[in-house]
Amino acid sequence: MTKLRTDEIKTGMILSCDLRSRDGRLLLPCGMELEEKHIQLLDRMGVEEVDVVGPSVELDNGALQDIEDYVRDYFLYSNPDHPAVMELFRIALERTASRVAAGWTLPTVEERRAQTVDHLEDLFLKDMGGPEEIAKNETELESFPDIYFRIREVLDSPNVSADRLATVVSTDVGLSAKLLKLVNSPFYGFPSSIDSISRAIALVGGKELSTLALGISTINYFKDIPPELINMEMFWRHSISCGIFSKLIAEQQEGIQSERLFIAGLLHDVGRLIMFKKLPYASREAMLFARENSIPLYEAEISVIGYSHTAVSEVLLKAWKFPENLSEAIDHHHDPMVRPNPLEPAIVHLADNMANAVGVADGGMYAIPGIEDGAWELLGLSSEFLREILGKHDEQIEQILSAFF
Amino acid sequence: MSLFSSSISLRKGVAITDDEFVQLRDFIYEKSGIFVDEKRKYLFESRFRKRLQELSLSSFGDYLKFLKFDSNRKEELVKLFELITTNETSFYRDIKQLDAFQANVLKEVIENIRKQGKSEMHIWSAGCSSGEEPYTLAILLYETLGMEAARWKIRITANDLSMAMIQKARDGLYNEYAMKTTPEQIQKKYFTMETGGWRIKPEVAKMVDFKLLNLNDALALKRVPRSHIVFCRNVIIYFDQDMKKKVINSYYDNLLDGGYLMLGHSESLHKITKAFKPVFYPGTIAYKKE
Numbered sequence: 001m002t003k004l005r006t007d008e009i010k011t012g013m014i015l016s017c018d019l020r021s022r023d024g025r026l027l028l029p030c031g032m033e034l035e036e037k038h039i040q041l042l043d044r045m046g047v048e049e050v051d052v053v054g055p056s057v058e059l060d061n062g063a064l065q066d067i068e069d070y071v072r073d074y075f076l077y078s079n080p081d082h083p084a085v086m087e088l089f090r091i092a093l094e095r096t097a098s099r100v101a102a103g104w105t106l107p108t109v110e111e112r113r114a115q116t117v118d119h120l121e122d123l124f125l126k127d128m129g130g131p132e133e134i135a136k137n138e139t140e141l142e143s144f145p146d147i148y149f150r151i152r153e154v155l156d157s158p159n160v161s162a163d164r165l166a167t168v169v170s171t172d173v174g175l176s177a178k179l180l181k182l183v184n185s186p187f188y189g190f191p192s193s194i195d196s197i198s199r200a201i202a203l204v205g206g207k208e209l210s211t212l213a214l215g216i217s218t219i220n221y222f223k224d225i226p227p228e229l230i231n232m233e234m235f236w237r238h239s240i241s242c243g244i245f246s247k248l249i250a251e252q253q254e255g256i257q258s259e260r261l262f263i264a265g266l267l268h269d270v271g272r273l274i275m276f277k278k279l280p281y282a283s284r285e286a287m288l289f290a291r292e293n294s295i296p297l298y299e300a301e302i303s304v305i306g307y308s309h310t311a312v313s314e315v316l317l318k319a320w321k322f323p324e325n326l327s328e329a330i331d332h333h334h335d336p337m338v339r340p341n342p343l344e345p346a347i348v349h350l351a352d353n354m355a356n357a358v359g360v361a362d363g364g365m366y367a368i369p370g371i372e373d374g375a376w377e378l379l380g381l382s383s384e385f386l387r388e389i390l391g392k393h394d395e396q397i398e399q400i401l402s403a404f405f
Numbered sequence: 406m407s408l409f410s411s412s413i414s415l416r417k418g419v420a421i422t423d424d425e426f427v428q429l430r431d432f433i434y435e436k437s438g439i440f441v442d443e444k445r446k447y448l449f450e451s452r453f454r455k456r457l458q459e460l461s462l463s464s465f466g467d468y469l470k471f472l473k474f475d476s477n478r479k480e481e482l483v484k485l486f487e488l489i490t491t492n493e494t495s496f497y498r499d500i501k502q503l504d505a506f507q508a509n510v511l512k513e514v515i516e517n518i519r520k521q522g523k524s525e526m527h528i529w530s531a532g533c534s535s536g537e538e539p540y541t542l543a544i545l546l547y548e549t550l551g552m553e554a555a556r557w558k559i560r561i562t563a564n565d566l567s568m569a570m571i572q573k574a575r576d577g578l579y580n581e582y583a584m585k586t587t588p589e590q591i592q593k594k595y596f597t598m599e600t601g602g603w604r605i606k607p608e609v610a611k612m613v614d615f616k617l618l619n620l621n622d623a624l625a626l627k628r629v630p631r632s633h634i635v636f637c638r639n640v641i642i643y644f645d646q647d648m649k650k651k652v653i654n655s656y657y658d659n660l661l662d663g664g665y666l667m668l669g670h671s672e673s674l675h676k677i678t679k680a681f682k683p684v685f686y687p688g689t690i691a692y693k694k695e
């Protein structure tokens with residue numbers, strides 16, 4: 001079974017589960033062989049992804065070689081002898097092969113290049129604005145959804161009660177709905193369904209819930225990014241993927257609140273969103289530079305723009321008064337080992353690599369950033385562990401995506 | 406079940422030692438001014454893999470010896486330059502910059518030449534890759550001069566370090582990707598469609614002289630005819646500070662008084678030189694030699 005985008009669906013493929021509209025109506029039943037008219041229907045209904053099986057393609061040696069070349073291209077920058085990198089390479093190979101076997105076509109070199117955004121203008125020319133300048137009016141507090149601050153206020157007050165917290169959270173209907181969806185997803189794995197915010201607080205804890213609320217508010221904040229610049233769905237899929245991996249890795253470490261790491265992973269690239277908003281043209285040049293030089297986007301940002309998305313998030317999250325340990329894990333997910341307490345940034349660092357490796361089979365654009373010396377050792381994991389959490393990740397990703405969007 | 410052998414590895418060729426990497430990178434820098442960060446060690450390892458195999462060399466140490474002492478070292482250097490350069494480009498790249506350039510810089514330069522009672526112009530496109538940039542400039546001149554173009558004597562000198570790119574540029578045949586931001590009427594007017602893609606028309610092509618040239622070769626730079634305009638976009642990004650200073654200074658020397666230097670979108674002369682006067686336009690800065 002593979003998930004394909006609607007534009008990748010070909011006639012003859014077979015639906016591998018019931019396809020329902022947003023309001024739950026059955027559109028097409030499981031087992032249906034898709035014809036042209038069905039594909040048009042999906043298109044009209046705005047269905048973005050469909051689970052299908054075959055007509056499975058036999059992968060001959062030529063096809064396997066193409067897959068290997070395609071996947072290898074993402075790994076050129078990383079240490080080929082590193083055990084974790086090697087495992088990620090194998091994972092990416094297998095996932096890509098199974099998608100291709102199910103009818104997915106490997107993207108061409110041209111398709112993997114950044115979109116053209118010549119009509120979009122940067123607000124700053126090179127060397128005329130650093131991270132502070134470009135994050136500027138985003139850092140004016142009133143611009144950030146204030147529900148988070150109201151939640152924090154309750155939590156920080158001396159007589160914090162679950163009831164008061166529930167009341168504040170419930171004033172934001174959209175937020176409450178998303179929180180409930182999330183706590184009911186396999187991410188938490190509670191045996192029975194949770195139908196109220198106060199019950200969610202009792203089970204998950206007030207602090208955890210406020211961290212989740214922070215994540216959701218931040219995502220809402222970034223709705224107006226030019227869609228021609230980046231595929232926002234891919235962006236958030238990568239982010240959620242990284243969040244899930246962060247949480248799963250964090251669960252292996254002593255004394256870490258794993259929900260916080262979920263949010264750190266979820267928001268690890270927020271700086272990039274500000275860059276897209278303020279420097280669309282330069283961001284696109286950085287993407288081109290990354291692709292043509294086979295380097296991670298992080299490196300390309302530094303060469304092309306002069307600083308990276310983590311330098312931007314550092315300014316932004318400080319102004320938004322994010323909890324310090326959360327910002328630390330976000331701001332240093334590319335250089336964890338230079339930090340006095342590298343553990344949490346290192347978790348997001350590894351998770352980001354995993355999310356990128358998984359993304360290869362979704363037509364991701366950029367080189368795997370690679371694992372810093374010492375980070376893998378610090379986490380004390382085995383390469384088998386990476387495979388174990390892969391399965392859990394796959395079980396959770398779709399539901400969490402739908403909880404957030 | 407996996408379709409790939411469980412022993413499939415990421416490493417495909419011989420490893421480069423830290424010492425060999427430093428030697429190779431110093432060699433590249435000395436020859437081309439291109440600076441390779443240590444972080445790109447593995448990238449280089451794989452980039453050179455095929456070449457080492459072709460030469461039946463079993464270590465980077467041997468390859469370094471080959472580069473330095475073999476009787477074919479000159480030819481090998483040409484190959485090396487092709488391996489280490491990246492050539493991303495397209496026609497009408499950075500349209501906003503080109504608009505500002507055409508409406509202001511080019512207009513002013515043309516006016517000044519006219520005032521001197523002349524009709525000759527020289528433009529230098531340094532690091533021209535496969536030719537899209539200098540051909541775009543030739544088209545802009547045609548568009549700006551209109552009927553007058555025939556009377557003018559315009560030369561565009563276009564250089565690159567990669568022989569493969571120079572050959573491609575001379576050939577003048579391009580695919581859709583190269584055309585992606587080219588206005589449609591320009592494409593119709595200055596290109597003809599062929600089976601292999603779009604070919605630049607001879608009247609545009611003849612304005613441009615393509616030549617292999619290494620920007621690290623100070624003597625060769627001195628032989629480039631004096632220019633009214635220098636384009637050097639997305640090239641100095643590959644150089645270190647010293648090399649940036651060297652090439653920018655040679656553009657300064659090459660430019661005629663009142664001439665302009667244009668850099669890539671993500672480049673500036675910040676921390677390189679104060680010799681030029683920056684002139685600000687929406688979307689770009691033009692650097693004027695006063």
Ligand SMILES: C[S@@+](CC[C@H](N)C(=O)[O-])C[C@H]1O[C@@H](n2cnc3c(N)ncnc32)[C@H](O)[C@@H]1O
Pocket residue numbers: 437438439490491492493494495498531532533534535538564565566567570618619620621637638639640643669
């Ligand atoms: C990214 S391309 C830019 C092409 C074009 N100017 C543009 O902006 O679209 C950079 C080019 O600079 C060339 N280059 C790099 N180092 C050079 C050197 N030392 N001498 C001459 N050309 C060089 C490369 O071969 C490559 O074709």
